[in-house]
Amino acid sequence: MTEDIELVKDGVRIGTETYRIGDVIKAVDKYGNVEYEGRVEFGKYLDGEGYGTLFHLGFIVRGSWEQTLIDFLDDAKSKGWKIVKEEKKFDIKEGGVTKYYTLTRKSDGREFTCTQFYDANLDTSNEVVEAHDGKPVTKEEEEAVKKAVREFLER
Secondary structure, three states: OOOEEEOOEEEEEEEEEEEEOOOOEEEEEOOOEEEEEEEEEEEEOOOOOOOOEEEEHHHHHHEOOOEHHHHHHHHHHHHEEEEEOOOOOOEEEEEOOOOOEEEOOOOOOOOEEEEEEOOOOOOEEEEEEEEOOOOOOOHHHHHHHHHHHHHHOOO
């Protein structure tokens, strides 16, 4: 790969594309089939060369199998596959003493607040999802918001 590589906050820029820790990327063939898929992480990995195997530190893609980010991209490029980043469904902001997460759904701009209440042991004792427009929140929307907050907290 001859493209410029630059470390950026929470990720790496390769050429004109930025890959951030937590991004889900897919290698898609010309028929639209997902050939490889995984989450970008930063960590240690084995070089996989067998004799005298060594650990390295860098960007890896964990999914159907673990490989370095650069190998994932090179392999897909050599096979003529397109790299697709999974679109995140929400933008999230965090704030407050009691945890309030404000989420904006990208598809229509509808805003939600997920409030997490904590007990004396700092365990989440209750979680409430409300929409800023005052309309009822469907079960599917509530689950999607809670899932987005969990994924945000795992980063």
